Amino acid sequence: MSALAPIDRDKSLGAHVYDRLKRALMSGAFQPGQKLTVRSVAEDLQVSVTPAREGLNRLIDQGALEMPSAKTILVPVLTVAALKEVATIRRSLEGTAAELATANFGPSDIANLLSLQAELESAMNSGDYRRVLDRNESFHFGVYEKCGMPRLVGLIEAQWLRVGPSLNMLYPEFAVSRRGVSNHMRVLEGLQKRDAQAVRAAFEHDIDDGYATLSAALGKT
Amino acid sequence: MSALAPIDRDKSLGAHVYDRLKRALMSGAFQPGQKLTVRSVAEDLQVSVTPAREGLNRLIDQGALEMPSAKTILVPVLTVAALKEVATIRRSLEGTAAELATANFGPSDIANLLSLQAELESAMNSGDYRRVLDRNESFHFGVYEKCGMPRLVGLIEAQWLRVGPSLNMLYPEFAVSRRGVSNHMRVLEGLQKRDAQAVRAAFEHDIDDGYATLSAALGKT
DNA sequence: TGAAAATTTTTGTTGCATCAAATAACATCC
DNA sequence: GGATGTTATTTGATGCAACAAAAATTTTCA
Structure with missing residues (x-):
């Protein structure tokens, strides 16, 4: 320790x-x-x-x-069942937070997300997986926090904390998945169009992709 | 104390x-x-x-x-903002739990719910509001627990705990609302038809009704 | 009389010794 | 050798005194 x-x-x-x-x-x-x-x-x-x-x-x-x-x-060893449950909870909570946050987004907020996403991609290109995970987290919570519901955001944080350790252990396999990039792009598009349902769908898709990748990586352990 | x-x-x-x-x-x-x-x-x-x-x-x-x-x-004094946030979280979480639980319901499970609902209505008729609240809680969690996701159910419990004290304080005004009965009926119908979306919708409606009633009662304080 | 200051009381936090139970290490026996 | 019983160690839980800070109370003063 x-x-x-x-x-x-x-x-x-x-x-x-x-x-x-x-x-x-x-x-x-x-x-x-x-x-x-x-x-x-x-x-x-x-x-x-x-x-x-x-x-x-x-x-x-x-x-x-x-x-x-x-x-x-x-420190929990993530089972497939636990991961599935966390993914289910995350879909509900993060989908809702993202949907509600959309209306509160201004141009400067979107600009912040854009630069975060740029950093994420550059980190991915240089193979700095730890920084990929960090920027990914910032991107997600950068959206969620704008929903104006701190209790909801707190619950989401608790879910991330459950997956965190295992995520980090497997991060090369996980962070290398590039599907996350297009999901984030769709988030940004939805935000610009103020299309709350599109934003929610993009996040749900992102969570599903992450779940599939992690689940596969977990099965190999 | x-x-x-x-x-x-x-x-x-x-x-x-x-x-x-x-x-x-x-x-x-x-x-x-x-x-x-x-x-x-x-x-x-x-x-x-x-x-x-x-x-x-x-x-x-x-x-x-x-x-x-x-x-x-x-002991928290529930503000309208806090209540709204809890209602939002509850809609997400309980809707999901109910939806997932539907597939796991057998005839005996439905029978149990039916008798709970009968007790609820008889308590309502006799004006035993405390028992109304108790049976209402049993009805809800009787469904949620069948989703097989204990972490999800735990999160839901935490939300109920936030509203509990204020709910009890206002329970005559709250429990007297009879809209809950028809919502529960629709839950039971959906369960029998194994229509997960209908069950989810019924619970979401129930939460919305409760929110409206509580919100109004809260405003009068 | 009423606001401000001083004092007393209350309160959550912290460190630590102690306890019982669980875990680990070891010895014993078949 | 492997299972079993025994001892030693580790570990979380608990009670309690001490502490600093916040609240409540009392006193002071204009």
């Missing part, structure tokens, strides 16, 4: 632990199946066990970590 | 606290706006502050409780 560094203390330590673990999870610092312990996290982050346990429990609550038995905390 | 009684100790105390608070919230034991404290919950449930705090924080995490400042925990 030395993939973590000490944190600075201003607000709640438990919240800090949660944030740091979340980022570590999304950036692929932990392997699926890896065991975490309250004490090791506490030591790495230089806090006592109480806030460490709080951060871990929050992640367990939202399904970003697993506790198969009373004394073991694991 | 004397609306709570001591709990028995077998599994995790924090989990128990969470369960008890959840039930208390859904059954209307707390008023929206009411202040909760770690110590009072700990005392009522006869546990130390650590598991009490854990249970409270879990509820805060999923939005069933609020923490407007660093030292105050509140």
Whole structure:
């Protein structure tokens, strides 16, 4: 667990632990199946066990970590069934967020997305898969956040957190899939035409493609 | 907070606290706006502050409780904006769960729902609003749980928990609305015909009706 | 009388020792 | 050798005292 560094203390330590673990999870610092312990996290982050346990429990609550038995905390290994369920939830939630966000998009917002997409493609061309994943995330949430429903966006984040670790582990196979590019293009077109249904459809398609790719990669494990 | 009684100790105390608070919230034991404290919950449930705090924080995490400042925990007062957001999320999630559940329904499952609905209507006729709410909840989750996606059902539960306290406060005005009956009827018809889209539509309609009623009642506060 | 300041009380957070249970390591036996 | 029983270690949970900050209360003063 030395993939973590000490944190600075201003607000709640438990919240800090949660944030740091979340980022570590999304950036692929932990392997699926890896065991975490309250004490090791506490030591790495230089806090006592109480806030460490709080951060871990929050992640367990939202399904970003697993506790198969009373004394073991694991980074989840994504099963095909779990992936399918997350994909189903994501389709509902992200489709809705995207649909609602469309009306709130102005030219400058679209310009921001365009530059994000450009960065994504350049990262893809240079084989920088980690940056591909990062820009992809920014693109998606750049749209969702404009729906003006923070609780909805929070739920979506929780779903991403469940797939994050496995996604990172498989990212060369995943990020190399170029179908995502055309889906994002259709998002941008829909946004420009203010066609909410088209935007929703593009995101749903993107999620379906990602699900298929990940599902196939998972089967080979 | 004397609306709570001591709990028995077998599994995790924090989990128990969470369960008890959840039930208390859904059954209307707390008023929206009411202040909760770690110590009072700990005392009522006869546990130390650590598991009490854990249970409270879990509820805060999923939005069933609020923490407007660093030292105050509140039962949320539902704003119109929050209600609208919850209704949007519920439409997505519950619509999807209902749609997916349809294929898994057999005759005995439908019979169970029918008797639940009969109990609901008899409770409504006798003016037992609390029982109306209870049977309504059982009806909804009786369908959703058959979709075979526990994570999805968990997300739905979290949404109900957000509306629960305010729902209970207003339940005479809310439960008296008879539009729910015809929506449930359409659910049952759709289930019998195995028409997933009809079932989804019926639930979405039910949620919309509930939103409208609650929204109106909320405005009068 | 009423607003501002000072004081007391309340409150969530944190660190840590302790506990019981689960896990791991090891030895034993057939 | 492999299964089984035994011991040692690790681990999450819990209770509790101490702390700093926020709230509530009281006092002060114009």
